[in-house]
Amino acid sequence: MAAGTEAARDYGGGVTASVVVTCLIAASCGLIFGYDIGVSGGVTQMQSFLTKFFPEVVKGMRGAKRDAYCRYDNQVLTAFTSSLYIAGAVASLVASRVTRMVGRQAIMLTGGALFLAGSAFNAGAVNIAMLIIGRILLGVGVGFTTQAAPLYLAETAPARWRGAFTAAYHIFLVIGTVAATAANYFTDRIPGWGWRVSLGLAAVPATVIVVGALFVPDTPASLVLRGHTEKARASLQRVRGADADVDAEFKDIIRAVEEARRNDEGAFRRLRGRGYRHYLVMVVAIPTFFDLTGMVVIAVFSPVLFRTLGFNSQRAILASIVLTLVNLCAVVVSSFTVDRVGRRFLFLAGGTAMLLCQVAVAWILAEHLGRSHAAATMAKSYAAGVVALMCVYTASLGLSWGPLKWVVPSEIYPVEVRSAGQALGLSVSLTLSFAQTQVFMSMLCAMKYAIFLFYAGWVLAMTAFIALFLPETKGVPLEAMRAVWAKHWYWKRFAMDAKLDAQVNCL
Secondary structure: OHHHHHHHHHOOOOOOHHHHHHHHHHHOOHHHHHHHHHHHHHHOOOHHHHHHHOHHHHHHHOOOOOOHHHOOOOHHHHHHHHHHHHHHHHHHHHHHHHHHHHOHHHHHHHHHHHHHHHHHHHHOOOOHHHHHHHHHHHHHHHHHHHHHHHHHHHHHOOHHHHHHHHHHHHHHHHHHHHHHHHHHHHHOOOOOOHHHHHHHOOHHHHHHHHHHHOOOOOOHHHHHHOOOHHHHHHHHHHHHOOOOOOHHHHHHHHHHHHHHHHOOOOHHHHOOOHHHHHHHHHHHHHHHHHHOOOHHHHHHHHHHHHHHOOOOHHHHHHHHHHHHHHHHHHHHHHHHHHHHHOHHHHHHHHHHHHHHHHHHHHHHHHHHOOOOOOOOOOOHHHHHHHHHHHHHHHHHHHHOHHHHHHHHHHHHOOHHHHHHHHHHHHHHHHHHHHHHHHHHHHHHHHHOOHHHHHHHHHHHHHHHHHHHHOOOOOOOOHHHOHHHHHOOOOOHHHHOOHHHHHHHHHO
């Protein structure tokens, strides 16, 4: 850790106007992912949307004896939401290979354009097939931009403030969710075609990304990797400031890229080697645990969950707006504290609060919704209590796992496996999101209140995992990150073999 800290002090430059503008444009890629998260759950409970594409769901909801937990249990309806995630999972793996040839800036531009095309398909859909095709295009756009943008931010931001700059991606993601949920609130009042407006408005954040990506340079590391050394130095000087001494940082970038070139082939195969074992574990563990917090399905299906509690459509969407605003405030606070208190503290504090909230929600639902002696809908006082607990849960996640899910994976990998690690982690995350969004309504119908205990168990496991196995990385330059793993009580046995393993794999 000391070596990393010393290296951080030697690097010249600070937070300049150029790095702020460049990183904000890159972070805006989170808008499209966030908008989709917010819009899909709201649209899938709109009466006009269900009547046109899923009349069987409307018919089931009108059944007097319909189980409160099972009102929206329809696999084709959930496929509308989940199809984006499986398309994104595949696209992220493709993007990891393409980005080495064309750079991160071009990947962000392509992703924004594909998302723009998908929004047009969805807004003009006349059948379920058009909806799914549009969702797949949206998913490819999300997969491309989500693979490139966090790495762009990590490679461009100053080491001392890397956490805050990388967390900006999640801030924009939540802003997109807020915008989508607010759009749903107003378009839900438009009879017959309000859902088209909600889905079509996805073109706005997509246009922002396409236009913004045209004006940002590629990252220094990406330029060096593709042989543009002079452009890379100029790019680094630009973001660090004209008077900054960037020699030490640029030499470290060159050294890291040269090592990556010596081991240029087989990045995914190399991740399986003993010397990269700690990276492979984090590639799988962090996105897996994040998805199993339950936040993905709560963010997507919060309007549906509130309808389950007995809210009408407008109040359900309004409650979702409150949740996303709480999340936004928490993420902003996290961005100002992550580089001060560190990643581990936020992970552990947030995990503990999330666990307590989920257990409390499960208890209230068990006692007051869907039991033989309970009403089909929940009493207002208990429903308000559930909303309050979900706000605390959302704030806890917004302070911890929400932004750190993007911050930590973007900074821990060495350059030779950075794109592969990011792509594999994103693919794992989106595949799990696909599975969860596809089966969540069936799980809610089958498990009822116990669905929250299911997620609470995973939160307990992941909090223990972070406490034992994730080292602190705040303030450590990317090029000095290996030293952090070499000093960890468990991972040091693998980290010391990394160079030898890389040499073996390049033979």
